[in-house]
Amino acid sequence: MATVSFSKVVKSYGDAEVIHGADIEIGDGEFVVFVGPSGCGKSTLLRMLAGLESISGGEIRIGDRVVSHLPPKDRDVAMVFQNYALYPHMSVADNIGFPLKMAGIAPAERRTKVAEVAGLLGLDGLLDRHPRQLSGGQRQRVAMGRAIIRQPSVFLFDEPLSNSKASAAARSGSATGW
Amino acid sequence: MAHSLGSQILRTAALAVLGMIVLFPVYWMAVIALTPTGFSRSLAGIFPQRITFENFAMLFSERPMLRWIGNSIFVAAASSFLSLAFGASCGYALSRIRFRGSGLVLILVLATQMMPATSIVVPLYILFRDFGLLDTMQGMVLGHISLVAPLAIWMSKGFFDSIPADLEGAARIDGCSRLSAYWHVTLPLALPGLAAIFIYGFVTSWHDFLFAKTLINSQSLWTAATGISSFRGEYFTLHELQMAAALVFALPVIVVFLIMQRRIVSGALAGSVR
Ligand SMILES: Nc1ncnc2c1ncn2[C@@H]1O[C@H](COP(=O)(O)OP(=O)(O)OP(=O)(O)O)[C@@H](O)[C@H]1O
Ligand SMILES: [Mg+2]
Secondary structure, eight states, X not given: OOOEEEEEEEEEETTEEEEEEEEEEEOTTOOEEEOOOTTSSHHHHHHHHHTSSOOSEEEEEETXXXXXXXXXXXXXXXXXXXXXXXXXXXXXXXXXXXXXXXXXOOHHHHXXXXXXXXXXXXXXXXXXXXXXXSOHHHHHHHHHHHHHTTOOSEEEEESGGGSSOHHHHHHHOSEEEO | OOSOHHHHHHHHHHHHHHHHXXXXXXXXXXXXXXXXXXXXXXXXXXXXXXXXXXXXXXXXXXXXXXXXXXXXXXXXXXXXHHHHHHHHHHHHHHHHOOOTTHHHHHHHHHHHTTSOHHHHHHHHHHHHXXXXXXXXXXXXXXXXXXXXXXXXXXXXXXXXXXXXXXXXXXXXHTTOOHHHHIIIIIHHHHHHHHHHHXXXXXXXXXXXXXXXXXXXXXXXXXXXXXXXXXXXXXXOBOHHXXXXXXXXXXXXXXXHXXXXXXXXXXXXXXXXXX
């Protein structure tokens, strides 16, 4: 876990300004929820923090590092997408273990951790299935498993509760778009 | 029951007739190919009278059929593979990166497809002559790339468009660079589409006669299409030999298709995003 701070962050798509100078301070271990009408910029805010969208002005910090121009993989964040974005060609186990694989962790250790996370989310028994063979709620739990397995500094959950129990998300979140 | 027995019989009969119409030329090709050299004109009825393989033997012993087929395989494989690599890179960029003029690029690429090959082949000949590419394998491959690459770009852009960009975003958050996200996520998902492009490129190059005839002179560099045409002389044509060659000619395409079609499955993206 780490602190997150936005200072005077601006985002515009062409002429349309979507985020108009956001100043947000989030403490270490704090759980924050952004609430707002559809299209107000919640997803955009999270995507900028993750590094998937460039920012048009201002600065974003995670801990004491300025991350505004770092690629996503160097920001140490994990994210559950609004649409889950599971890898359709990989099994549930490979989906959850993918961040560890990219971190260069050996297969044996990967399997142990995946089993641990799957147990936590009630996914054991589904590890060999592919995303298309899962229900909506199960897919969401896979997406969560993929986010929590690596223990990053910041968790981002985009609309985590549209499909599943509040408690599961609340236990594991740091910054959340609702 | 939705279909009565009568309508089912009717449908089966219609399909059988259609199948016979479609397959008859192929059957006739085989009949002539199996007839002794010079005797196809005296065929009576639609069945071969005496079956022989001498035409096939002659193809490979007295004519450089193996060489021609080899040349064709080389040219088709090289040009479709290179078109695929080039087209997929361009298609990916055009699909994922927003830049000024990307629409114009797409239109220009399409415009090259609007002219018939016959109108391109003369300028191409002059260009190749100036670059010393006439009568070379490289030139032949390059010529075929110019036929295949435009459609490869368009088709692969379409395939990449259908793969949600968030999948790559997820991979990049999970520790991938742009390149490794492409390698681990986008490329495997685009494979069915890329296989279709490869088949298209292979078949286009395989069947090309115009470029092969114009850009290549030496008999040792002929492709199979040019080879087959050589059985047609000014005064008489060796039909039996030509049909045997045509049968052999069809085989590699069928093999490529059978190998690649297993990759063309639909529904690869199911369950990924809601
Ligand atoms: N690529 C884009 N080009 C132009 N405008 C965009 C683009 N992406 C998003 N927007 C606009 O930015 C605004 C914020 O979008 P965002 O997805 O962040 O909304 P949201 O708050 O997450 O909404 P929802 O609750 O529906 O998910 C919207 O008005 C949207 O139209
Ligand atoms: Mg949103």
